Amino acid sequence: MSTHYTKDHEWIRVDGDVATIGITAYAQEQLGDVVFVELPEVGKVVAAGAEAAVVESVKAASDVFAPVAGTVVEVNAALPDAPETVNSDPEGAGWFMKIKLDGTPSDLMDRAAYDAYLATL
Template sequence: MPTYYTKDHEYIRVEGDTGTVGITHYAQEQLGDVVFVELPEIGRAVKQGGEAAVVESVKAASEVYAPVSGEVVAVNAALPDAPATVNEDPEGAGWFMKIRLADTGELAGLMDEAAYKALVGA
């Protein structure tokens, strides 16, 4: 499954016409201990670059932006009760939502893993 990254430190792992979205390992390190997650409603339309969710840590609250436009088709219902999962496994069990892509062409504007690692100096 190809994974794409945004300059705002979200990832989207694409399978067919749906992408799983969350924040990167780098992002959770910058935030520190995550204490609260607010997820969008299923069925909500999101626009590429628009606010889709909120993550709060002991340091700050941050928006999670949609890497692509589309419809939210699933959310990680376990996260609000276990927000630390975002710290423990941000690119696995700590995913936020799944989006059905409205336009797969939007993926071309995102970074691949090598470009993202170069951005964050990994």
């Protein structure tokens, strides 16, 4: 299971035909302390690049985009009551949703490419 990244600072781990999605540590650092997370409904069909969730911090509210097309099959039910999990473990326990893939993900970067991208910001 490999992790890939988007230019919008989401991470995605694909396991078979299901992708787990969250925001990167860089995104969390830019946002500051996350205080609220709005997750999609299970069963929602999302297009690649479309808004899938909302994260609010003490600084700003930001959309979380779906890096892949598919159907939401699970959400991290703990996040609405414990949004600080995104602060402490954004690329682990702070995951947002799982999407059953509709096709093959594209336009994703591996860790080295993402780190190189971050160096340009």
